[in-house]
Amino acid sequence: MSFVVTIDGPSAAGKSTTARAVAERLGFLYLDTGAFYRALALKALREGVRPEDAPGLGRMAASTAIDFTGSPSAAHVFLDGEDVSDGIRTPEVSEMSSRIAAVPQVRRQMVVWQRALRARGPLVGEGRDLGTVVFPDAEVKLYLDADLETRARRRLREMHSRGIAVTLDAVRDDLARRDERDRTRTDSPLMPAEGARVLDTSGLEFEEQVRAVLDLVTACPGCPGAPDRG
DSSP states (O other): OOOOOEEOOOTTSHHHHHHHHHHHHHEEEEHHHHHHHHHHHHHHHHTTTTHHHHHHHHHHTOOOOEOOOOSSSSEEEEEETTEEETTOOOOHHHHHHHTTTTOOOHHHHHHHHHHHHHGGGOOEESSSIIIIIITTTOEEEEEEEEEEEHHHHHHHHHHHTTTOOOHHHHHHHHHHHHHHHHHHSSSSOOOOOOTTTTEEOOOOHHHHHHHHHHHHTTTTTTTOOOOOOO
16 A cells, blocks of 8 residues: 555645645655545536535436546646646635535545545545545644634635635635534544644744645655655
8 A cells, every 4th residue: 555644624724735745845646635526516516416415416426537637736637537627716616515525425435536546656635534534544644724814814815816806704704614514514524633743834834834744754654755764
């Protein structure tokens, strides 16, 4: 089995950018689990499947093909063979993905897709239940967090950089709703995995949090590409 690093935590805690940078520097695959949920959410929106229709979502997920290039610098998401990397980053898709993520049938299919990527080689994955459900045997488990205000400002900058007009209040409210959904759902609630190292990124610059994660990962025995500490 390939070496796996899991980085879980709430939205805008710095998981994606940190996981991508760590994967790039170690030469690992990069797994963005949120992109899988967003791709399925996009299909649900296109086909008019409502988030309350759990059986319908389950059937749709079972008949859907989602793939991921795994490249940290140029990750692409494919939905039934179509590159949807740009189309899955809208607020509408984000809201739908948060809602369908609470559906057990959807989460079970996601686990199948995500675990299959381990066969491709060492990977750094980020999400909300990677260390607790998808890869409970991961060699390194991390949980990144930050206060709501910090996360809201980060997400606002990200959305503005993509040309999406939104206010800080709207972003803050959206994150608060997603936090509540993620932490209180019955199936795979958001929480640190057993044995996970918790890292609060509220006061950290990007390079500081990447370095902190890299130090924890490369200190693990058996980490591919880690410096010899003997």
